[in-house]
Amino acid sequence: MLRTQVPIILVLTLVLVGCATSPPSQTDNLCDIFREKSGWYEDARKSRSQWGVPISVMMAIMHQESRFVATAKPPRKKIFGFIPGPRPSDAYGYSQAKDDTWTWYQRSSGNYGADRDDFGDAIDFVGWYGNMSNKQNGIAKDDTFRLYLAYHEGHGGYAAKSYQSKGWLVDVARKVDRQANTYNSQLKGCVQELDQEKWWKLW
Secondary structure, three states, X not given: OHHHHHHHHHHHHHHHHXXXXXXXXXXXXXHHHHHHOOOHHHHHHHHHHHHOOOHHXXXXXXXXXXXXXXXXXXXXXXXXXXXXXXXXXXXXXXOOEOHXXXXXXXXXXXXXXXXXXXXXXXXXXXXXXXXXXXXXXXXXXOOHHHHHXXXXXXXXXXXXXXXXXXHHHHHHHHHHHHHHHHHHHHHHOOHHHHHHHHHHHHO
16 A cells, blocks of 8 residues: 555656746746746745845846746757757856856855755846846846846946847847836736735735
């Protein structure tokens, strides 16, 4: 009897883990994302309270970076057009943070146990980085376009205006800005529902 229960428990555990780490089924609707992913709204709300970056901005940046895939990595370069080569960077997780930047975040925020494939830690990182961009580059915390340029190029690269020679990146930053505006409009329509659900779960 016990032997038959163990595999069943293992399968159920794997299914639950898979559901917990799978990306949202509807990534273009912020309300649907938060309804589907229990705890994500609260994580995003905490990051906004801590760092002052709007939820819609943080989620738009994450959408662009990983499409909310927990274990996302940059695609490998192709050798001779078809042989898988090395990855262009060590970026990883929801936020696509690089090793050195993630270590900087851990030390600066005190969140030493943070993991890049944990949504709560990743959204906190995005908020923290936006706050640092505000401090180091003077970018407004609701300026998605410039926050994304600094996120992609780094604070030094942004200050040196490295993005000016990258028309494709400027186009991506505009797309992220549009996504943030869409997310913001959507969130206005469901924030009361999400807040009520949050308080209900506390009882």
